Amino acid sequence: MKKKLITTGLAVLLTTTTMSAQTKLRADNIDEVLKAMTLEEKAQLLTGGGNDGFVGSGAMLGHQKKIVAGAAGTTVAIPRLGIPATVMCDGPAGVHIDAHREGDTQTYYATGFPIGTCLASTWNTELVEQVGQAIGNETLEYGCDVILGPGLNLHRNPLCGRNFEYYSEDPIVTGLIGAAMVKGIQSQGVGVSIKHFAVNSQETARTKVDERVSQRALRELYLKGFETTVRRSDPWTVMSSYNKINGTYAQGHKDLLTTILRDEWGFRGIVMTDWIGKRGDLPVRQEVQAGNDLMMPGYPAQAQDIVADVKAGRLDVKDVDICVRRMLEYIVRTPRFKKYAYSKPDLQAHAAVTRQSSTEGMVLLKNGPAPLSSPLGGKTPTLPLSLSSSQGGTGGGLRIALFGVNSYDFFSGGLGSGCVNVPYVVDMVQGLKNVGVSTTPLLTEIYQNYVKYARAKLKADKNPMMWFLDQGQPKLDEIEISERCVAHEVKEADAAIITIGRQAGEGMDRKIDGEFNLSRMEQDMIFRVSDQFHAAGKPVIVIINSGSVMETCSWRDRVDAILCAWQPGEEGGNSVADVLTGKANPSGKLTMTWPVAATDHPSTKNFPQDLDMYSYREMNGWGSGIPNESYTNHEEDIYVGYRYFDTFNKEVAYPFGYGLSYTTFAFSKPAAKVSGDGVTVTVTVKNTGSVSGKEVAQVYVTAPQGKIEKPVHELKAFAKTRELQPGESQVLTMQIPVRDLASFDEAGSQWLTEAGTYTFRIGNSSRDIQATVTAKVTEYTEKVNNVMAPQQLLNLLKH
Numbered sequence: 071m072k073k074k075l076i077t078t079g080l081a082v083l084l085t086t087t088t089m090s091a092q093t094k095l096r097a098d099n100i101d102e103v104l105k106a107m108t109l110e111e112k113a114q115l116l117t118g119g120g121n122d123g124f125v126g127s128g129a130m131l132g133h134q135k136k137i138v139a140g141a142a143g144t145t146v147a148i149p150r151l152g153i154p155a156t157v158m159c160d161g162p163a164g165v166h167i168d169a170h171r172e173g174d175t176q177t178y179y180a181t182g183f184p185i186g187t188c189l190a191s192t193w194n195t196e197l198v199e200q201v202g203q204a205i206g207n208e209t210l211e212y213g214c215d216v217i218l219g220p221g222l223n224l225h226r227n228p229l230c231g232r233n234f235e236y237y238s239e240d241p242i243v244t245g246l247i248g249a250a251m252v253k254g255i256q257s258q259g260v261g262v263s264i265k266h267f268a269v270n271s272q273e274t275a276r277t278k279v280d281e282r283v284s285q286r287a288l289r290e291l292y293l294k295g296f297e298t299t300v301r302r303s304d305p306w307t308v309m310s311s312y313n314k315i316n317g318t319y320a321q322g323h324k325d326l327l328t329t330i331l332r333d334e335w336g337f338r339g340i341v342m343t344d345w346i347g348k349r350g351d352l353p354v355r356q357e358v359q360a361g362n363d364l365m366m367p368g369y370p371a372q373a374q375d376i377v378a379d380v381k382a383g384r385l386d387v388k389d390v391d392i393c394v395r396r397m398l399e400y401i402v403r404t405p406r407f408k409k410y411a412y413s414k415p416d417l418q419a420h421a422a423v424t425r426q427s428s429t430e431g432m433v434l435l436k437n438g439p440a441p442l443s444s445p446l447g448g449k450t451p452t453l454p455l456s457l458s459s460s461q462g463g464t465g466g467g468l469r470i471a472l473f474g475v476n477s478y479d480f481f482s483g484g485l486g487s488g489c490v491n492v493p494y495v496v497d498m499v500q501g502l503k504n505v506g507v508s509t510t511p512l513l514t515e516i517y518q519n520y521v522k523y524a525r526a527k528l529k530a531d532k533n534p535m536m537w538f539l540d541q542g543q544p545k546l547d548e549i550e551i552s553e554r555c556v557a558h559e560v561k562e563a564d565a566a567i568i569t570i571g572r573q574a575g576e577g578m579d580r581k582i583d584g585e586f587n588l589s590r591m592e593q594d595m596i597f598r599v600s601d602q603f604h605a606a607g608k609p610v611i612v613i614i615n616s617g618s619v620m621e622t623c624s625w626r627d628r629v630d631a632i633l634c635a636w637q638p639g640e641e642g643g644n645s646v647a648d649v650l651t652g653k654a655n656p657s658g659k660l661t662m663t664w665p666v667a668a669t670d671h672p673s674t675k676n677f678p679q680d681l682d683m684y685s686y687r688e689m690n691g692w693g694s695g696i697p698n699e700s701y702t703n704h705e706e707d708i709y710v711g712y713r714y715f716d717t718f719n720k721e722v723a724y725p726f727g728y729g730l731s732y733t734t735f736a737f738s739k740p741a742a743k744v745s746g747d748g749v750t751v752t753v754t755v756k757n758t759g760s761v762s763g764k765e766v767a768q769v770y771v772t773a774p775q776g777k778i779e780k781p782v783h784e785l786k787a788f789a790k791t792r793e794l795q796p797g798e799s800q801v802l803t804m805q806i807p808v809r810d811l812a813s814f815d816e817a818g819s820q821w822l823t824e825a826g827t828y829t830f831r832i833g834n835s836s837r838d839i840q841a842t843v844t845a846k847v848t849e850y851t852e853k854v855n856n857v858m859a860p861q862q863l864l865n866l867l868k869h
């Protein structure tokens with residue numbers, strides 16, 4: 071069979087070669103090239119070249135040589151038509167390729183930038199665009215044409231294993247940060263793939279779960295971030311997700327990939343599938359007909375199916391041609407087609423970019439008074455640390471007892487395809503040392519030795535099924551911190567820092583016990599350290615080194631300060647030290663609510679929990695008919711994150727938008743002016759404290775009572791000040807398109823902004839509103855297609 075196909079392919083190749091020997095792809099002859107292509111070549115172009123940087127492992131063209139080692143995949147070269155293979159690497163936190171290449175002594179480490187959650191927490195679109203430029207530059211110089219990111223799925227629930235790659239529970243934050251990132255990356259002449267389109271908000275059974283969701287929640291939440299990014303930044307490519315939405319695979323969903331994405335939003339690029347082969351219950355022809363241009367990573371059977379389906383009349387060659395044309399349009403934009411002369415990226419310059427952005431994304435959650443008899447002078451608040459010591463640290467400087475394995479094995483990023491092979495990670499010991507703060511010698515030695523041992527053990531015990539643990543830094547077990555150990559350290563140190571690390575990634579969701587919550591060992595460590603350090607009048611600071619939210623209420627009163635450092639990229643320890651010592655004033659704000667308990671989110675009821683071996687179940691095809699594996703009902707509907715907590719007045723640990731500073735700010739002179747198709751909101755922000763800093767103005771809009779039920783308020787715009795000196799003010803101006811005030815009216819299949827008086831509530835968290843202004847808005851409607859309706863009753867949560 072295989073032999074026969076190859077012979078047929080060759081015959082066609084030979085005939086067409088003589089027919090159009092001169093035809094080579096140029097930006098202005100796409101029609102001509104399309105005409106010159108054989109059906110086999112067309113099928114091949116729609117089917118990637120296989121995994122791992124190999125070109126042409128597809129059906130007809132055979133293996134060619136690896137282009138970029140460790141890249142996620144390639145398209146297929148058709149040399150006779152001058153079509154080069156193009157290369158796709160992961161993302162989103164930097165370029166994911168191998169650091170070493172066979173027969174090459176040079177290294178190809180890529181900069182580890184902060185994870186998506188950390189970047190979004192900067193609320194600084196200009197800064198994110200700069201990070202995008204640096205990521206785009208590395209994508210280009212390392213020989214890749216497209217980076218597979220940013221990830222624009224919503225944090226529907228804190229247990230999703232890939233939340234770290236995503237920006238927020240809110241679609242406006244997602245869309246505006248996403249657009250900034252895309253603009254930055256694409257300014258370098260390479261493309262992005264915004265992913266995973268759409269509703270890929272759980273990892274459990276991700277390749278088959280049916281996400282059952284109302285049209286309204288789809289439009290207002292799960293698609294909205296993608297829509298904003300597409301409309302504002304013109305991404306080259308979109309990656310369709312593995313899951314189904316309301317009964318149809320996203321990858322074969324014409325309503326999603328053509329009607330909404332292209333017809334309504336005006337998307338002009340290509341859609342590629344997430345990395346999966348031929349699926350039993352989704353014919354490739356349905357993917358082509360849906361407008362999914364490229365099957366990645368690409369398997370021979372997929373190209374063969376396209377050819378066979380066209381020949382048998384099951385697939386119209388016109389549908390194939392639509393995708394092929396878009397592929398050619400994509401290819402002529404790529405650096406590889408343009409024969410870019412590659413050089414090395416400036417990793418040192420990019421390290422400075424990552425350090426600045428991660429510092430700005432860190433969120434100061436707590437900054438209480440230091441213990442009264444503290445050698446830090448009983449100072450209020452605990453942070454920033456003053457650098458002098460009573461304990462005789464190096465050169466009379468501050469000396470810290472550093473607890474927690476992740477102080478010494480600091481996480482730069484998460485696990486799975488989203489990891490980056492970084493040249494180094496600055497841990498807490500090094501970061502503190504770089505600002506003149508030493509750590510207690512014995513404890514440091516014990517932990518450093520343990521980390522060496524635990525890493526080696528993990529490698530030796532490697533389970534081949536847990537492939538994602540090989541991509542990134544897996545979590546090492548904590549070690550028991552005894553009372554005796556703490557007693558020893560108290561005498562040696564001025565203060566204690568405890569790093570609590572959390573790791574998560576592709577292919578697995580998080581558990582509540584020991585992952586969202588503290589483990590027993592971590593709890594003992596926090597309680598023992600804080601009891602003894604406080605008894606000696608010394609402060610205790612917790613650093614959270616995690617990609618997503620965790621429980622804090624059961625232990626936060628026991629410690630003096632908490633800094634959420636996220637997984638901040640390779641410069642992590644330096645950035646933490648910058649914030650702890652006040653070299654940088656924290657200005658990060660949460661882009662998701664931190665609940666008291668994981669079960670407080672209404673979506674937790676319909677989220678896979680505490681199921682063991684998710685990936686095994688998925689691979690073995692288990693789970694048929696099991697809630698949250700074969701289907702997930704979005705009963706919470708639009709009440710995701712603060713939309714739920716604020717509307718239903720539920721207690722939270724830290725609200726959406728929250729984050730402390732070392733200075734204070736006042737908001738004044740709020741104004742809202744309606745003109746044309748938008749509302750312009752302005753507010754004056756003044757630094758009323760004693761050190762310089764930045765502040766974020768967040769505009770929450772409360773709609774008038776109308777026919778559509780709404781959350782109590784929704785974020786519609788935000789802006790960040792420049793670094794304001796004490797006493798300095800800045801007027802921030804924010805545009806809200808009237809279209810963004812609309813709700814999705816399912817009955818009328820339309821976006822509807824009801825007429826009336828809207829309240830614009832400006833604050834620095836969803837629960838700290840500092841200035842309010844109202845404006846009268848007239849009705850706005852925009853009809854859209856009535857598509858993607860759920861097929862089952864969803865039992866939706868009501869206000």
Ligand code: BGC
Binds near residue numbers: 218265344345487576
């Ligand atoms: C992930 C994508 C990734 C792709 C290529 C998939 O398993 O879901 O996010 O881009 O692999 O590595």
